[in-house]
Amino acid sequence: MTAEGDIRDLLVIGGGINGCGVARDAAGRGLSVTLAEMSDLASATSSASTKLFHGGLRYLEYFEFRLVRESLIERETLLRAMPHIAWPMRFVLPYHPDMRFESDTPTSKLLNTFMPWMRGRRPAWLIRLGLLLYDTLGGRKILPGTTTVDLATAPEGRALQPRFAKAYEYSDCWVEDARLVVLNARDAEARGARIMTRTQVTSAEAQGGLWNVTLKDTRTGASQIIRARTIVNAGGPWVGDVIRDTVHSRSTDSVRLVRGSHIVTRRLFAHDKCYFFQGTDGRIMFAIPYETDFTLIGTTDQEHEGPDTPPVCTPEEQAYMVDFVNAYLAQPISVEDIVWTYSGVRPLYDDGSSSATAATRDYTLKVDKTAGAPVINIFGGKITTYRRLAEGVMDLVSDLSPDLPGKWTAGVPLPGGDFAVSEVEAKIADLARAYPFLSAAWARRMIRAYGTDAHNVLGTAKAASDLGQDFGATLTAAEVDWLMDREYASIADDIVWRRTKLGLRLAGQEIATLETYMQRRDNAAAAE
Numbered sequence: 001m002t003a004e005g006d007i008r009d010l011l012v013i014g015g016g017i018n019g020c021g022v023a024r025d026a027a028g029r030g031l032s033v034t035l036a037e038m039s040d041l042a043s044a045t046s047s048a049s050t051k052l053f054h055g056g057l058r059y060l061e062y063f064e065f066r067l068v069r070e071s072l073i074e075r076e077t078l079l080r081a082m083p084h085i086a087w088p089m090r091f092v093l094p095y096h097p098d099m100r101f102e103s104d105t106p107t108s109k110l111l112n113t114f115m116p117w118m119r120g121r122r123p124a125w126l127i128r129l130g131l132l133l134y135d136t137l138g139g140r141k142i143l144p145g146t147t148t149v150d151l152a153t154a155p156e157g158r159a160l161q162p163r164f165a166k167a168y169e170y171s172d173c174w175v176e177d178a179r180l181v182v183l184n185a186r187d188a189e190a191r192g193a194r195i196m197t198r199t200q201v202t203s204a205e206a207q208g209g210l211w212n213v214t215l216k217d218t219r220t221g222a223s224q225i226i227r228a229r230t231i232v233n234a235g236g237p238w239v240g241d242v243i244r245d246t247v248h249s250r251s252t253d254s255v256r257l258v259r260g261s262h263i264v265t266r267r268l269f270a271h272d273k274c275y276f277f278q279g280t281d282g283r284i285m286f287a288i289p290y291e292t293d294f295t296l297i298g299t300t301d302q303e304h305e306g307p308d309t310p311p312v313c314t315p316e317e318q319a320y321m322v323d324f325v326n327a328y329l330a331q332p333i334s335v336e337d338i339v340w341t342y343s344g345v346r347p348l349y350d351d352g353s354s355s356a357t358a359a360t361r362d363y364t365l366k367v368d369k370t371a372g373a374p375v376i377n378i379f380g381g382k383i384t385t386y387r388r389l390a391e392g393v394m395d396l397v398s399d400l401s402p403d404l405p406g407k408w409t410a411g412v413p414l415p416g417g418d419f420a421v422s423e424v425e426a427k428i429a430d431l432a433r434a435y436p437f438l439s440a441a442w443a444r445r446m447i448r449a450y451g452t453d454a455h456n457v458l459g460t461a462k463a464a465s466d467l468g469q470d471f472g473a474t475l476t477a478a479e480v481d482w483l484m485d486r487e488y489a490s491i492a493d494d495i496v497w498r499r500t501k502l503g504l505r506l507a508g509q510e511i512a513t514l515e516t517y518m519q520r521r522d523n524a525a526a527a528e
């Protein structure tokens with residue numbers, strides 16, 4: 001097989017947040033970009049996060065000031081660019097003197113030296129100091145600062161055991177992680193990128209300083225070769241496999257795979273704030289209001305054996321998270337209360353840390369030319385830093401092709417996000433007025449998923465029946481068609497667990513009906 005067509009400036013391997021963020025930034029600077037994702041967009045780590053745009057309060061204990069500062073500043077930049085899929089959230093951190101550090105953080109080592117009588121406990125003044133830094137490092141304009149909460153009287157105290165008398169409350173943001181990925185892909189495509197899902201990069205051979213890259217359609221098995229000047233390896237958990245087996249580089253950088261799991265229960269508390277619980281083992285756990293009727297609890301840190309081992313939330317992890325939150329909740333939960341679990345693998349740069357919790361969450365970008373043409377390998381990173389990471393990748397690309405235009409993504413909204421953070425409720429009300437047949441929850445879901453594009457999804461419908469087949473839980477054919485035509489969805493899972501989270505509400509039979517509809521639609525399109 002020989003290479004066909006033009007030479008692409010960039011071939012991005014991986015349609016997680018980092019690959020899609022890089023594709024968008026590069027396409028916006030005029031580069032020709034092809035992105036290949038072997039499964040669905042966000043099918044790996046980028047749909048399995050805790051879904052926070054956050055500075056990472058706990059990273060302060062590891063003295064990761066660069067990462068925390070960059071992430072804190074980034075929160076508001078991102079929030080402004082996507083006020084539909086991201087929103088401010090308040091975090092309630094109950095204080096109790098028994099909460100301890102993980103023993104090998106630099107902060108705990110310092111404290112053990114100067115205040116050995118604390119025996120690993122996290123003193124209140126240190127939490128206060130951390131929150132003061134958190135409030136000031138990142139130049140907040142939209143998000144409110146830290147306050148103190150009297151749990152005996154505040155509504156946030158009701159869900160907690162009475163031994164928790166006091167809490168600190170601070171700000172971070174929520175983001176719909178899988179939708180973030182797909183909106184970056186859509187914007188990249190609108191700016192000229194080629195987005196190829198269900199397309200695996202099976203090999204890449206350097207020839208005369210260019211890459212000949214073999215792409216395999218994972219549905220049909222058909223292969224094609226394309227040429228590219230630079231490869232961006234955004235393979236996430238597979239970054240090491242791509243280095244070794246696909247581009248055959250001699251790089252010695254390696255990835256550390258750390259699994260994190262979450263459990264979902266029915267809603268455990270009445271308010272819309274999130275809890276930040278500290279454990280006696282030094283770890284932390286979030287309990288977050290989720291999809292209106294649920295609570296999301298996570299996460300864990302477990303070494304994970306290999307990228308091809310599907311991450312699952314083990315019974316031990318489930319029991320650990322249940323016990324963790326039960327140390328706080330007034331009404332304890334049990335594993336029987338779990339309605340869904342999910343698990344993802346952090347592709348961290350192997351910095352030789354002793355524990356999975358301690359391994360750096362910062363990103364590391366490496367240019368590697370040992371295979372005869374350039375490849376940029378991406379390790380680590382956060383959902384929160386994806387835009388900055390993409391700019392970092394572009395800095396490296398500009399060393400290779402010097403006339404590249406400058407940074408542009410800060411302040412440019414993602415599709416559907418062209419309104420102010422303060423206008424969300426008005427947008428929901430506008431949609432409900434324009435489509436009076438929508439229930440309040442349906443109108444909210446549409447704006448939170450699609451922003452101003454919700455009007456394009458619903459089109460000229462005057463009644464719910466105009467939206468075609470009803471699959472349940474407010475999912476209709478009009479929305480499914482949009483997701484297949486505009487958001488790269490091809491099987492039911494793409495829709496019920498990534499483009500939406502309606503899998504929490506739809507019955508098995510309803511999902512099967514959706515699958516049949518999507519297959520028929522795919523077959524009809526193929527026959528045309």
Ligand SMILES: Cc1cc2nc3c(=O)[nH]c(=O)nc-3n(C[C@H](O)[C@H](O)[C@H](O)COP(=O)(O)OP(=O)(O)OC[C@H]3O[C@@H](n4cnc5c(N)ncnc54)[C@H](O)[C@@H]3O)c2cc1C
Pocket residue numbers: 013014015016017018019036037038039040041042043044045046047048049050051052053054199200201202234235236237238239242246258259260261299300343344345346347378380381382383384385
């Ligand atoms: C439990 C957990 C909680 C987290 N919580 C947060 C949080 O709250 N906030 C935050 O900011 N960050 C969080 N993170 C971190 C964040 O989720 C990750 O850093 C980010 O999703 C990594 O994205 P990625 O694009 O590098 O990898 P991925 O999303 O895994 O994408 C890599 C993609 O590459 C594809 N691929 C691999 N090899 C090939 C190939 N040969 N051909 C084609 N495609 C290929 C894969 O199919 C995959 O889709 C969390 C992570 C975990 C695991």
